[in-house]
Amino acid sequence: MRRWLPLLPLTLIAAVPSFDWGFRRGLEPLPVQGAPGPDRCGRCHAEVDDWKGSRHHSAWSNDIFQAGYILEPQAFCVNCHAPLPEQGDEIEVNHPWYLAMHPESKAPLPAKQPERKADQGIHCSVCHWREGEVLAPKRSGKAPHPVREAPEMSDPAFCKSCHEFPMPAFHGGEIRVTETPMQSTWTEWAAYAAANGKGTCQSCHMPDGKHTFKGGHDIDLLRASVQVDVAVNGEEAVFTLRSVGVGHHFPTGDLFRNLQLQVKENGEWMTLRRFGREFELTPEGTEIVKRLVQETSLVPGVPQEVPAPRGLPWRLDYHYGAPLDEVAGLVPYDRLVVTLLEGTTP
Numbered sequence: 001m002r003r004w005l006p007l008l009p010l011t012l013i014a015a016v017p018s019f020d021w022g023f024r025r026g027l028e029p030l031p032v033q034g035a036p037g038p039d040r041c042g043r044c045h046a047e048v049d050d051w052k053g054s055r056h057h058s059a060w061s062n063d064i065f066q067a068g069y070i071l072e073p074q075a076f077c078v079n080c081h082a083p084l085p086e087q088g089d090e091i092e093v094n095h096p097w098y099l100a101m102h103p104e105s106k107a108p109l110p111a112k113q114p115e116r117k118a119d120q121g122i123h124c125s126v127c128h129w130r131e132g133e134v135l136a137p138k139r140s141g142k143a144p145h146p147v148r149e150a151p152e153m154s155d156p157a158f159c160k161s162c163h164e165f166p167m168p169a170f171h172g173g174e175i176r177v178t179e180t181p182m183q184s185t186w187t188e189w190a191a192y193a194a195a196n197g198k199g200t201c202q203s204c205h206m207p208d209g210k211h212t213f214k215g216g217h218d219i220d221l222l223r224a225s226v227q228v229d230v231a232v233n234g235e236e237a238v239f240t241l242r243s244v245g246v247g248h249h250f251p252t253g254d255l256f257r258n259l260q261l262q263v264k265e266n267g268e269w270m271t272l273r274r275f276g277r278e279f280e281l282t283p284e285g286t287e288i289v290k291r292l293v294q295e296t297s298l299v300p301g302v303p304q305e306v307p308a309p310r311g312l313p314w315r316l317d318y319h320y321g322a323p324l325d326e327v328a329g330l331v332p333y334d335r336l337v338v339t340l341l342e343g344t345t346p
């Protein structure tokens with residue numbers, strides 16, 4: 001039993017090891033070879049059931065990511081959404097887009113594989129497996145495998161390794177990072193924490209150590225995360241929107257995510273306010289780089305007021321993708337846009 005784990009002598013580690021577990025923010029694959037798959041860990045750990053329903057599991061295979069990747073097929077994306085070298089190797093020869101461009105290279109899918117490795121996305125080993133040892137915030141002394149204590153796993157800095165990174169730019173095939181953040185969830189959380197906001201990434205997204213990582217794809221959670229009040233002010237209705245129980249901007253994460261508060265006038269839905277980030281493409285030397293123009297997401301503790309005409313149907317929609325995704329048709333429209341709340345202005 002357990003022959004798959006090399007029996008390394010347990011080394012006593014006196015000091016907390018420095019925090020560099022190889023995450024490279026998309027610039028390179030994770031330098032971890034021969035990592036066990038999630039089914040191995042799942043033989044003994046029930047965490048596998050929660051993880052299977054998580055977005056970390058479908059980080060590579062989900063349709064919204066795939067639609068984005070088809071438009072921008074870069075190693076940069078692979079290095080974070082399917083970060084192990086063996087996952088990247090598989091994508092290079094098996095990705096539908098790559099196959100369409102290189103029909104001669106049709107490599108057969110690995111035999112007897114219940115799931116392709118890339119389809120396992122961000123699995124146990126991506127976060128837990130380094131050099132034949134399992135990283136854990138604490139050692140219980142009961143594990144039948146080598147364990148390396150990594151208390152920083154309980155720190156938001158661990159999640160920052162992938163949930164905060166800059167926009168890349170490309171020059172002659174070389175990648176470089178720019179000043180504009182592509183995602184900034186950790187910085188948003190740090191501002192919230194500095195203002196006495198309670199909770200960490202782990203306490204909110206892994207309650208009781210659960211590996212469900214609920215977020216923007218849990219509609220009930222989204223509905224519970226925003227409070228909308230509408231009052232009358234003379235001739236106008238006034239909306240007040242605030243986020244509830246969110247330890248960062250709402251929306252955060254992927255650059256395209258946004259909320260839209262709309263009213264229906266003369267049979268047409270019109271957007272009164274878009275909550276999210278807006279970018280523009282600017283030339284910089286021979287490159288085109290993306291720059292942040294404005295950020296209107298809901299910030300914890302900061303309500304936003306929006307005036308509106310009275311007596312009209314309204315709705316608050318959550319958009320997962322870019323406007324281009326919504327017309328491209330690669331993902332059905334009702335998977336890209338969901339209505340969180342609706343009503344009629346007083």
Ligand code: HEC
Pocket residue numbers: 038041042045047048049051056122123124125126127128136137138139153154155158202203206209211
């Ligand atoms: C995205 C990163 C990530 C992935 C993927 C992940 N884990 Fe974890 N895991 C963590 C973090 C972070 C903690 C510590 C949570 C805390 O401190 O609250 C943890 C805690 C644990 C613990 C409890 C350790 C303790 O001391 O209580 C076990 C067991 C575990 N994970 C197993 C697994 C298994 C099995 C899988 C795959 C099915 C998996 N994890 C996938 C990040 C991850």
Ligand code: HEC
Pocket residue numbers: 024025026027055062064065066068069072074076077078079080081161162163164165183215216252253254257320
């Ligand atoms: C350094 C890590 C990293 C890199 C590099 C990266 N992403 Fe992501 N991506 C993330 C994280 C973290 C999220 C989760 C945030 C969220 O859910 O909003 C995410 C979410 C997404 C989503 C939203 C998926 C959904 O479930 O709704 C899309 C689409 C996406 N990424 C596409 C891409 C593409 C295309 C590239 C390459 C051009 C890329 N990503 C590069 C980390 C990365």
Ligand code: HEC
Pocket residue numbers: 002036040041042043044045124125128129134135136137138139140141142143144145147
């Ligand atoms: C043969 C069964 C078995 C397999 C396979 C296994 N574990 Fe464990 N693991 C245990 C047991 C037993 C413990 C002791 C704590 C407990 O009972 O949960 C443990 C503990 C842990 C801990 C907490 C550290 C500690 O000292 O208690 C983490 C994290 C963990 N395992 C992750 C993993 C990951 C990730 C994999 C796959 C790479 C894996 N385990 C594979 C049985 C197993």
Ligand code: HEC
Pocket residue numbers: 023055056058059060062065080081083122126127158159160161162163201202205206213214215216217218253
């Ligand atoms: C190896 C990179 C990596 C690490 C480490 C990581 N994540 Fe993620 N996470 C991702 C990617 C990529 C996605 C987006 C998957 C998708 O939908 O395409 C994601 C998705 C999520 C989501 C779901 C977002 C949604 O919209 O549904 C949550 C919540 C989340 N991560 C929380 C965490 C927390 C908390 C930690 C730290 C304990 C963590 N992640 C560590 C890469 C990572």
Ligand code: HEC
Pocket residue numbers: 156159160163185186189198199200201202204205214215216221222225244245246247248249250251252253254257
């Ligand atoms: C106080 C609790 C809390 C804390 C702390 C927190 N989150 Fe969240 N997070 C939420 C809630 C609630 C949602 C759902 C609303 C939303 O989508 O923003 C969410 C959503 C997300 C999403 C989905 C993207 C989106 O906005 O649609 C990601 C990714 C995420 N969190 C990652 C993180 C990371 C990484 C950290 C730590 C740096 C963190 N969260 C800290 C509560 C929290």
